[in-house]
Amino acid sequence: MQSQETLLKQDLQHVWPPYSAIQADTPIYPVKSADGVYITLMDGRVLIDGMSSWWSAIHGYNHPVLNQAIHTQLHDMAHIMFGGLTHQPAIDLALQLVKITPEPLQTVFFSDSGSVSVEVAMKMAIQYWHAKNQPNKKKLLTIRYGYHGDTFGAMSVSDPDNGMHSLFNDSLIKQLFADAPLCTFEQNCSAEDIAPLANKLKENHTQIAAVILEPIVQGAGGMRFYSPEYLQQVRELCKQYDVLLIIDEIATGFGRTGKLFACEHAKIAPDILCLGKALTGGYMTLAATLATQEIADTIRLGEPGLFMHGPTFMANPLACATALASLKLLLDSPWQTTVRNIEQMLRTGLQVCQQHSHVKEVRVLGAIGVIQLHQPIDLKALQPKFVDAGVWVRPFNKLIYLMPPFIISSAELNSLIDAVCKVVADIEP
């Protein structure tokens, strides 16, 4: 094996990191292995994982059941094209997803990443109205602070100003944005909260194919939690104005917020649902777009009678088999209790951060803990402090946030929380 120094040098020169640059000066750490909640760096240091590899590794790393699922599937086939061919892992996974998601969702389109599942959802909505002879309904309406991915369609419905994509604004399809609600998860939704979206719908519904939202938790656009009542009212408005509702559960799906799907907090069902991230337990990339029978039938019976999308690696058998095993692990476990316990510990443990003048707010929902500062974080300075403290946390902008694997023990979670609180205490205001 090459020395860490050589590897890092090669990495720096040739490999693009996400939301960064070649030869960027933010620190980067080669990983040797990962097991359970522990990440072992090449230099021998062991970190407790606070990120679940961006929401995905809910069962931790190197899980024997998931490893076995891949081995077993590998024996039959790693991949096969999905055009004209199908296979049991895809069918079983589709049936399982239909079973555990809200009742009206009956059909599943597999793709390879969350962003693509959002593109698919947007195309389905547009094709639906095209098939219904309402081709003017092709705009998307969403709220500010959203994040739906990095491809062009997904960027067009992500927050236009928060810095992640603003550079591309002139190249994007112009969508409609309403101010986001200010009501928190615990609060009711006031008339002022819903008015911006209601007004946009009222004025533009003849051009709107769908409203797209992250349910309850807005993730990468600001880690904001909003009232289930808001989501209920959006659902009603969409019905009233004949607009589809796309719910993006790519971050929130599979238990993270305390419900299997965050839309269950509001007891509503979308017309189209996007899933990804934790779908395979963080093992490999797979996403799914679910739609109602009515949408599927309308597209089939309309012109051209086909849905115009089909990725090369659609329904990859290894990924589908791993997703099935991951779902079984989750559903056979007492995940509600697990998430509630993590929530309780995050609430109690992160509270001490609230006392610092540079901390604006601490908020917790399910297995998500957020510390929002007044000023943007200096990632270059802060990242090594977390690593020195023995934890893997990846802040962005003004946010330090935790979403540990569900398998984290109380002792490990306490160590993670303690380390984070110490680093936060040391940040110079």
Ligand SMILES: *Cc1c(COP(=O)(O)O)cnc(C)c1O
């Ligand atoms: C991460 C994320 C996406 C994009 O998923 P990728 O797999 O990174 O393409 C879309 N929507 C939400 C809510 C996400 O959190």
